[in-house]
Amino acid sequence: MSTTPGTPTTDWLRLDQQICFSLNAASRAFGGLYRVLLKDLGLTYPQYLVMLVLWEHGDLPVKKLGEHLRLDSGTLSPLLKRLEAAGLVRRERSARDERSVEVGLTEEGAALRERAVQVPLRIAAATGYEVEEIGRLRTQLDELTEALDAAAAAESAGRP
Amino acid sequence: MSTTPGTPTTDWLRLDQQICFSLNAASRAFGGLYRVLLKDLGLTYPQYLVMLVLWEHGDLPVKKLGEHLRLDSGTLSPLLKRLEAAGLVRRERSARDERSVEVGLTEEGAALRERAVQVPLRIAAATGYEVEEIGRLRTQLDELTEALDAAAAAESAGRP
């Protein structure tokens, strides 16, 4: 790959910073607001995401949970242990497939949902965006994610 | 804040997942692609961001570096020690203000820039977006970050 004529390398290095960096900053800013709002619930932001999935889909094996969240067992195992220690979640080996671990909500975990409802409302208010606008942004980001994942996969499997 | 009539709480909890989660996923997808592309340079993605700032602005105290990157010394200190150990960066106490530590590029660190130029080009190609489109997205994300930061600040200083 060669440098495009008329575009000094300096500009590329700056432009580059803006895309990935802005995304990174926005993600961390979300994390910061969630941290504040979730403090009362005793949840971290990733733990909250796990609870969202369980509230929506009910009991799931770790594998499925990971697919919803794009996370692997290396991240989920310790996180789930902490949720279990907090009494929000149960973990038990599946009877029919001993490799699999079923993750389910305890009563306390299910009850927490009531208190969690206010969180997205406050988040939405904080963004200052309309629902429709958020949807557009989400779509764009999902497309971006797909393209980046594909590129990373292509790169790590012998250069295409 | 009260629940909007006609919008069941279930939907809010789902919608919520989409915004923050898509952003999170996109950020991590960027991380994944950068990880692959930066492997040759021996840099992690956050280390690369630090190098970008130094390449653009020259020597800076840790504080200023942190302002550019929205990171504090708790994150930067160990990261900079690793860059120093890799021979890419110098760190020395400022003579005029002994509290401050000046971070500068070594020859090796400055030279690495040449090899880094290809990275943003490959990233840009991977996104499949035009430069203009990327700029629009960046602007949106920066607005979002600002709004979220303001909200988090307002929340953590006694509810407004």
Place this chain on the structure above:
DNA sequence: AGCCATTTAGTTGTGCACAACTGAATTGTG
């Protein structure tokens, strides 16, 4: 049945993000 590739959780090690804190230098104020 016997064996092997695959699937599934979990563990280990590295690095980042961030809160809370420490310690030293500087600045502001009486």
Place this chain on the structure above:
DNA sequence: CACAATTCAGTTGTGCACAACTAAATGGCT
């Protein structure tokens, strides 16, 4: 000048992300 408040870098502790690995269970194939 003296002293309190602030600034700055660093340390510690917790939690997450991810790569590389282990171990056990499963399923396919001969």
